[in-house]
Amino acid sequence: MSKHVVATVNEIPPGARKLVTVRGRPIAVFNLGGEFFGLFNRCPHQGGPMCEGILTGLIESDEPGHYQYSRAGEILRCPWHGWEFDVRTGQSFCEPSKISLRTYPMEVAEGQTVVQGPYVAETVPVTIEEQYVVIDL
DSSP: OOBOOOOOGGGSOTTOEEEEEETTEEEEEEEETTEEEEEESBOTTTOOBGGGSEEEEEEEEEETTEEEEEEEEEEEEOTTTOOEEETTTOBBSSSTTTOBOOEEOOOOOOHHHHHHSSBOOOOOOOOOOSOOOOOOO
16 A cells, blocks of 8 residues: 555545545545544545535534534535545445445545655656657757
């Protein structure tokens, strides 16, 4: 497994997100109070773009009429059909035993560490299709 630099910490402030592509994979990166989480950007239901989903919380009830709201900003709702997932684990709230979003381990690294590696810069293959005549004056 290789490591890839996807953003600076300042590019994704707490409560924000950023869509990145690493090795052709679209990954939604979320900052929850200074912790970073990476989720595959396609809902397992019908492929909705998870990075565009609403971040909400969890509503729980022990009995009718008594509700508690917790985990504000940690539950991601698919923008297409409303399926909900835990940003921290990728676990579905629709069918927790069968459905989850793929998660990617994230870390924050100091600049000096990044310079020394083992991070990989994503490259793009380049080809030359023509020959050119160039004059040097």
